[in-house]
Amino acid sequence: MIRLKCLLSVLIVGLMMLAGTAMASESATNNSEIGGSLIRPGDYLGQIMISLLLVLAIIFIGAWLVKRYGRFSAVADGQLRVLGMLSVGQKERIMLLQVGSQQLLVGVTPSRITRLHELAEPIVIEEQDQTTVKPSFSQRLQDALKQRYTGENS
Numbered sequence: 001m002i003r004l005k006c007l008l009s010v011l012i013v014g015l016m017m018l019a020g021t022a023m024a025s026e027s028a029t030n031n032s033e034i035g036g037s038l039i040r041p042g043d044y045l046g047q048i049m050i051s052l053l054l055v056l057a058i059i060f061i062g063a064w065l066v067k068r069y070g071r072f073s074a075v076a077d078g079q080l081r082v083l084g085m086l087s088v089g090q091k092e093r094i095m096l097l098q099v100g101s102q103q104l105l106v107g108v109t110p111s112r113i114t115r116l117h118e119l120a121e122p123i124v125i126e127e128q129d130q131t132t133v134k135p136s137f138s139q140r141l142q143d144a145l146k147q148r149y150t151g152e153n154s
Helices: 002-032 041-069 137-153
Strands: 080-087 093-099 102-108 113-119
Antiparallel strands (some): 102 113
16 A cells, blocks of 8 residues: 555655646747747647546546545554443443453543543453344435335336
């Protein structure tokens, strides 16, 4: 990922230097003419379009790289999990975190995170089977719409 960022940075700097030298040579030829013609926007339309296409290409390449290689590598490498959460206010929560083999109870507010307790004995939380989990609102809405459409067609 770091190699990719470096390569992209070198590519951008190189293109900027190329555009700078082209503009410098053009201004030198224009300055040699005394009493040259007026500047017309149509003369620079090609440069404007190339610059716009270059910026759009950089944006699309950056988006593709983020999509392809992921945003950033995980710091905890999957060793940090949220086991449970309880809302105790509008923006305050109590969370049970699994950090490696330790379990921590933390309080989370908009301005800080405080360790409330470190559990001596880890709590075993069983993974819920998808068949026992209540369907989400979106799933229930889709089921209701399917029933409605199949009821109208029969």
